[in-house]
Amino acid sequence: MKSWIFTFCFVLTGLCSKVIAQEIDVKLGPNEIGENQAWTITITVSNERLQSYDDFPDIEGFQKRGTSSSSSTQIINGQISSSQSITMTYVPQRQGQVNVPAFTMTVNGKKISSPGTTVKVGAPVQRQRSRDPFRSLFDRDPFDDFGGRGETEFIDIDEDAFLALTTNKKEIYVGEGVTATLSFFVAESNRAPLQFYELGKQLSGILKDLRPENCWEENFNIENINGESVEINRKRYTQYKIYQGAFYPLNAENINFPQVGLEMIKYKVARNPSFFGQNRQEDFKTFYSKPKTVKVKQLPPHPLKDQVAVGDYHLSEDINQTETETGQSFSYQFGIYGEGNVSAVNKPMIDSDNNFDFYEPNVTQNINRRGGRVTGSKSFSYYGIPKEPGEYKLGDYFQWVFFNPNNGKYDTLKSEKVLSVIGESKKNESIQSNDLGSFYDEIEFADNTLESLDNDDWIQLLANLLILGMLVTSAVIFLKK
Structure with a gap:
């Protein structure tokens, strides 16, 4: 026990x-x-x-x-x-x-x-001695014998506990997540009294050293530290998770977690404990974790390898109608969900042409951090206006490329929706609807009679004489001064 x-x-x-x-x-x-x-x-x-x-x-x-x-x-x-x-x-x-x-x-x-x-x-304050009515007979407290004539000897008990940083993966791709957990482990057979000491203040300094600079972090925000029974090398321990976070490398540099220390209160216990007096003495001990390195690999060659998200993702899509008319708007939602760095998910690529007008999407994002995994969803809601009648596969317009680290391959999420459009062509109307400015509005009412430019020579001569007169006048004024 x-x-x-x-x-x-x-x-x-x-x-x-x-x-x-x-x-x-x-x-x-x-x-x-x-x-x-x-x-x-x-x-x-x-x-x-x-x-x-x-x-x-x-x-x-x-x-x-x-x-x-x-x-x-x-x-x-x-x-x-x-x-x-x-x-x-x-x-x-x-x-x-x-x-x-x-x-x-x-x-x-x-x-x-x-x-x-x-x-x-x-x-x-001195510790009060027992009020023994026979004190005068002994000239001392008889219970002091249990503590060595009033002097209690304290001994240090070897603890069966350690601080460790663990990761769920040893090797990852650029952009792939690795979950790191800093925990304090205490064996169920441990007999040394231990207690956390100013954990909040210590943790801020620990994380400053622990967090790698070349990564995006998703913090699991542990608020209450509760013990969880685990088995390590056929021995039962109680694990106290102090910090947990997922890290996504931004480049191919390895993730290096340095050694960090956690100071704990460790009590020395009385060699001969008694019902009277102090049976333990407060002391401190710092426990250190071992440094750890996670190897980071480059993504395989691909034209978009520097732009794609990395993770295990799936497509969820929705459209408000599958039949519409030219010039009438429709809404389409392209949703991406799964495990990975959802914050790094970008909007899908749209192969636009003269058949549709698509507007910038509204974006909704949800992130869940639970059980050592980061999952979530990101949806892009588009409004589109068809300009030509016909039957269109939206997969020809909405595509999203990502890299799946589980199989080490690139994959593409592609719409499976089909939209039927009826009505007349709206291509020419889209050109006419553009406002070309007030200059073009006046063209219809302007006089288009041709006039000769030779009659303007006398105007040019008069202007030159006027400029020459101004120069002469300025020179006379300057000389007089």
Whole structure:
């Protein structure tokens, strides 16, 4: 039986005849502590499972030391009353007054508030000895013998735990996704007490080093860290996923994940534990992952290899009508769905001609990140106007080329819809409908009588004399000055 600090909570169901409504309470620690004592904030959820909660507040003058959890269940007259608590422990950084400001947290989707308080941190407090009425006979606490005459010896227990970065693929193509998971593994036989320490602050620094620069990232956004039982080399472990993301290389450079470290709280335990006094001592240890490299391959030769999306995609299409008239609009949706970097999916290529007018599409995108996979869809909604009667296969107009890494081949999604168009040709009308401007509007009313250009010579002579006179006048004024 493992005895480390991670605590799992549960709720009994099916045993009660009445269900009590959920209650959420926040409790602050005492208003006066010693410099060597801890102060706490405890969130308690009654009659409901503790599913989610915000980060506890940062308090100036206090330093976070980690969380602990507990649960309790009572059955009275066939009625179940249960509660779960999560406690954040703070340690003072100095003596004096510490102001705990008012704060708000969201627990199980419900906002709870605390008015805050003021905590007086005094001198270190000595551990009180047992009030034994026969103290004078012994001149010491008889229970001190359990701790070696008041001095407790703490020992370090070897932990059976490790930090690891794993990937679901060792080799990928450019544009193909690889899912990387950073996890902390603890063996079920582990006996060393362990606890996460300021995970949020550490994770921001870890991801800064971990994320490759030559990739597009899809973050799975792990909010709550829950243990999951796994088997590694025929040994049972509990896996705590800290981060998970899918990476899509933008070029043929290999993806290199460096070594990263995670600092954990590791407690030393008393060599001779007793019912009195302190039986464990807080310490720290950093666990390191091993570096990992994922090989990236170039796509096979193809005229569009630098433009195509990479993934396992399928076509979903829809058209509002299969029969229409020339000059009447219709709508057509070209939908792409499957597994891959949906954000990189571009609109299909359209082989346009004089038979249709197609307008820029409206785009709708959905992305799902679940179970270590990134799936989704991207649809392009077009409006078209046919200009010539006839029967048209839309596959001649709408095509989308992609590379499927599962079979290592290029593939094409092609429309299978057929549109029948009746009516008269609208090609000439499309030309007439264009506005050529006010200049062409006046042509119909302009005089087209031919006139000789030779009669304008006297006008040119008069202009030249006028310019010469202006030059002479300017020169006279300049000389006088």
